[in-house]
Structures are given as C-alpha cells and as structure tokens.
Amino acid sequence: MMRIARASWRALGLTGLIAAVTLLAGCERPPVDAVQRGYRGTGMEQIYNPRSVAAAASANAVPVDTPPVPEGGPASKTVFKNVQVLGELGVGEFTRLMVSMTAWVAPQQGCTYCHTTNFAEDTLYTKVVARRMLQMTKHINTDWKTHVAETGVTCYTCHRGQPVPNNVWFNAAPQKQAGSYAGSDAGQNKPAPAAGLASLPYDPFTPFLQQSPAEIRVVGTTALPTGNRQSIKQTEWTYSLMTHMSESLGVNCTYCHNTRSFAAWDSSTPQRATAWYGIRMARDLNTQFLEPLAGTFPATRLGATGDVPKLNCATCHQGAFKPMYGTSMLATHPELTRITVQSPGAAASAAVADAAAAMATGAPVAASGKGATLLFAVGSSTLASDAAQSLEPVIEALKADPAAKATISGYHSAAGDLAQNQELAKQRAFAVRDALTAAGIAADRVVLDKPQSAEANVAGEDPKARRVEVATK
Numbered sequence: 001m002m003r004i005a006r007a008s009w010r011a012l013g014l015t016g017l018i019a020a021v022t023l024l025a026g027c028e029r030p031p032v033d034a035v036q037r038g039y040r041g042t043g044m045e046q047i048y049n050p051r052s053v054a055a056a057a058s059a060n061a062v063p064v065d066t067p068p069v070p071e072g073g074p075a076s077k078t079v080f081k082n083v084q085v086l087g088e089l090g091v092g093e094f095t096r097l098m099v100s101m102t103a104w105v106a107p108q109q110g111c112t113y114c115h116t117t118n119f120a121e122d123t124l125y126t127k128v129v130a131r132r133m134l135q136m137t138k139h140i141n142t143d144w145k146t147h148v149a150e151t152g153v154t155c156y157t158c159h160r161g162q163p164v165p166n167n168v169w170f171n172a173a174p175q176k177q178a179g180s181y182a183g184s185d186a187g188q189n190k191p192a193p194a195a196g197l198a199s200l201p202y203d204p205f206t207p208f209l210q211q212s213p214a215e216i217r218v219v220g221t222t223a224l225p226t227g228n229r230q231s232i233k234q235t236e237w238t239y240s241l242m243t244h245m246s247e248s249l250g251v252n253c254t255y256c257h258n259t260r261s262f263a264a265w266d267s268s269t270p271q272r273a274t275a276w277y278g279i280r281m282a283r284d285l286n287t288q289f290l291e292p293l294a295g296t297f298p299a300t301r302l303g304a305t306g307d308v309p310k311l312n313c314a315t316c317h318q319g320a321f322k323p324m325y326g327t328s329m330l331a332t333h334p335e336l337t338r339i340t341v342q343s344p345g346a347a348a349s350a351a352v353a354d355a356a357a358a359m360a361t362g363a364p365v366a367a368s369g370k371g372a373t374l375l376f377a378v379g380s381s382t383l384a385s386d387a388a389q390s391l392e393p394v395i396e397a398l399k400a401d402p403a404a405k406a407t408i409s410g411y412h413s414a415a416g417d418l419a420q421n422q423e424l425a426k427q428r429a430f431a432v433r434d435a436l437t438a439a440g441i442a443a444d445r446v447v448l449d450k451p452q453s454a455e456a457n458v459a460g461e462d463p464k465a466r467r468v469e470v471a472t473k
C-alpha cells in the first residue's frame, strides 16, 4: 500500500516537474538584475537579464572605422561619370565613404557587390538600392532628429557588416479562411518571435508600421460603456506591437509606461515620446524608401506576397535601448548629413510634409494652438453640416495629447434681443461641447469660457459674428 502511494507520488512529482519546466520555458532563468526607475511601490522597475545584456552588448559594439579625410578637393561629380547623390562631396571623402560602405554592408563581397568593372554602370540592383539607401540615411539624420537626435545612423546601424540586415520583415501571407464559423484568427496562436512567442497576432507590422496605419491607442477616454469603439482584438494587436518594441530595445514596458496608467502621457517617461516618433519614422521609411524599390529587388529578396523587405524597431536597435548604446558614428561621417538628397520624388517630399503635419496634430506634446471656428445660422444653435470636419484637427490634437484641454466660447450677432442672444451664444457653445464629448473627449477636458462680451464687435448680421471659437492648450 505504502509503496504504491510512494510510486504514484513520485509519478506525480515527475509530471509536475515536466509541467513546471514546460510552463517556465518561456521565462528567463534567474538571476536577473532589477533597476528602480520610479517611486517605490509603483512597479517602475527594469528587469535586466545579464545574459541578454551581454549578447546585446556584443551585437552593438562599434566597429573600427577608416580615418577621416579632409573635406574639399574637386567635387566628385566633376571627376566621375554617374554620381547622382554624392556629387558635391570632394573626391577624398567620396572614396573613403565607398570604403566604409563596403565595410558596413559587404565586407566579404567587396566593391563588386555593387559594382561591375565599369564603376559608373548601374547594372547591379545592389548599386541602385545603395543609392536609395544613401538618400534614406540622410533623410533619417536630418528630418527625423525627433527620434535619432544628433546620434543619427549610418549604414552600419542596420547592416552590421551584412548585405541583408538581421531584422527585416514581410507582410504575412493571407490566411486561409477556415470553412466554418471560426473565421479569421487574426494571426493568433502561431507563436512568432515578433510577438514574444505569445499567442498575440504575429504580424503587428503591416497595420502599424506600413501604410494606412491603424489606431494604436485602445484605452477609453470616457467612462464605460460610452465612446470607446476599440475591441479586445484591436487591443491584442497593440500588445503585439508593444512586445516587439520592448524586445527590440531590450527593455520592459515600464521603460516607457507608468504602471499607474499606460495611456497617460503626463506620467509616461520621455522615452515614450521618442518611441512615438520612432513608430512614425519606421512607417515613413517603409513606405517612402523601401516600398518604391519593389521593381528593383530581385524576386529572391521579396516576401510571400511579392512585397519588399521592410524595417522595424529591431532593424536599428538590435536589443539595445539606443542602437550601439548611443555611440554616434556620424561624428566621423559628417558627410552622411551633408550629402545632397535629390528628393526621391514629389511623392516622398509630400509624405515628409504629411508626416510633419501629422506630427503637429498627432504629436504627444503639440496639441496647443489647434483651434476651430464654427459658424451658425441666424437664431440657431444647430451645428452646420461641416462642423465635424472643422472639429477634426481639434479632436485629433486632444486625443494625441491627453493633458490638453479645449476652451469653448460662444458668440452672437448684434441684431436682436440681447438676453435672447446671450442664451443663444451659450446654447451654441453647448452644441460644440456635446460634439466633442460625443467624439470621445472626456467632459472634464472641455472648458466653457464665457467671453467678456459675447456680442461680436461687428455690426448687424455679420455671419462671422454667429460663431463658437474653440482653442486648445
């Protein structure tokens, strides 16, 4: 009797051990280091695994570079036949850059990775891609300082001595729809490294780091059940992206978020704002520089859906909170910010302008200054049909900057009974307030501000007098 019991206990112990090992396989083996980054008790800690840190450190070591050469000398465009981007560089700097590019991108293959015996020819696709990459590098270093600061990037940041960077991604192949009520599984339960081998959607990049970006914010800004239209499914996509961001930088969620509220910008760390720009930058680079190379890359380089290889946070960061832990290689390669970029086409410059505009409306810190003026018909406090359109920039700005508030003031014209008109001005302000709260802006962020004199200082029935002004700050 005793023996049987002991044997089954042992069997149970073994099963338990196997179960424990299986369940914990996804966890990191101790010891780990913890660094406190916020008030105690708030869970604002970074957990570092010394083994992952060591791996990231060796992956992010800075290579030895060729010594700088003096600026100036004859411009390379006067010496060579087919220089479209580097034309203004002196021959000395030009030649050194070719040597560095070879070391950064194709050290094993050498100059012939991009060149035939006639250096001026564009026969190899690699040269055409490299020219575009030169433009992209300059674009990152000059137009995306909101993310890369003065540290900037060189070819090495992504390539690390290889023609194809360690981390590129392709659009997920379309799913076979299950012939039942199961429907699409949104790419779940197919453990992918991008999603930390979790059951989260395995391609968070197509919706967030490519064209027509989906909304990443999912937390409601009003008391439930009003306002918030984001589903659990959408939330899982957001978590998948966040997992990728954490893994790419080798950090925990609390590197950017405060455990008190993941949505609130005012208690998030400054790194979250940098990351916000990083998301927009990755999107811009993928759509403006890599996608247009679709006809240039050979079929072997394309993905299952015929799409080009694209970049994400890991392409540059490779496990470090700053690529190469913040060492700038631009210091010895100032030409990578100086080269003239003939813009890759009108479309790209428009896109940069769009991104700048998006930054103005959507940036976490740029809501102030957005305003709107809404006009009303005589004696009416009903919103005009174009009201939603006029309020759109205000709503976007408020959503992007949760600390911002809207101030609303109603006005009336000089004609008619003053008491009635004052009531009308108030009702107009209420109508605009209701439109903002209906769009998901919390009521306590909408301030009604009765103007000193609601009567516009324009005579009679001037249509501009019957209005509501909205300002954000």
Ligand code: HEC
Binding pocket: 079, 080, 081, 082, 083, 084, 085, 086, 087, 098, 099, 101, 102, 105, 106, 110, 111, 112, 113, 114, 115, 119, 120, 121, 126, 127, 128, 130, 131
């Ligand atoms: C990663 C690709 C790549 C590698 C490797 C590379 N080059 Fe280039 N090379 C280019 C590109 C792109 C241009 C054109 C630049 C432009 O249009 O401004 C160019 C242009 C040139 C030109 C000008 C030719 C002309 O008459 O127009 C010379 C010379 C040259 N490279 C020499 C070299 C040498 C020498 C090496 C090896 C040390 C080398 N390159 C390695 C991409 C590369």
Ligand code: HEC
Binding pocket: 101, 105, 126, 127, 129, 130, 133, 134, 137, 153, 154, 155, 156, 157, 158, 159, 163, 164, 165, 168, 301, 309, 310, 311, 315, 316
């Ligand atoms: C922000 C990241 C990034 C930077 C910076 C960058 N590249 Fe690239 N590069 C990529 C990606 C992503 C690809 C696509 C990978 C592929 O070809 O499969 C690529 C592809 C290439 C290819 C084609 C390789 C092949 O075999 O298909 C060449 C050549 C190249 N880059 C050269 C350069 C040069 C030269 C620079 C610096 C002037 C540079 N890259 C800077 C991300 C980058």
Ligand code: HEC
Binding pocket: 216, 217, 218, 219, 220, 238, 239, 242, 243, 245, 246, 249, 251, 252, 253, 254, 255, 256, 257, 262, 263, 264, 271, 272, 273, 275, 276, 279
């Ligand atoms: C490198 C910084 C960074 C890290 C690390 C990070 N996040 Fe985020 N997170 C952001 C940014 C930036 C946004 C807003 C994105 C946007 O609006 O484009 C965001 C948004 C979110 C949101 C939506 C909040 C809202 O307003 O609805 C959630 C939820 C979230 N993150 C969860 C997480 C989780 C969970 C982790 C860890 C697995 C994590 N984040 C790691 C930067 C980060």
Ligand code: HEC
Binding pocket: 140, 147, 148, 149, 150, 151, 152, 153, 157, 245, 249, 271, 272, 274, 275, 278, 279, 280, 282, 311, 312, 313, 314, 315, 316, 317, 321, 322, 323, 326
């Ligand atoms: C083109 C290369 C590149 C890409 C792509 C990129 N980053 Fe960065 N990132 C950098 C560089 C360079 C810095 C260092 C800037 C500095 O020194 O302040 C940086 C800094 C950061 C920081 C600030 C870290 C700190 O401690 O101050 C965060 C956070 C960050 N990146 C998040 C992201 C996220 C999230 C993504 C993807 C959505 C991303 N990055 C994509 C190049 C890149």
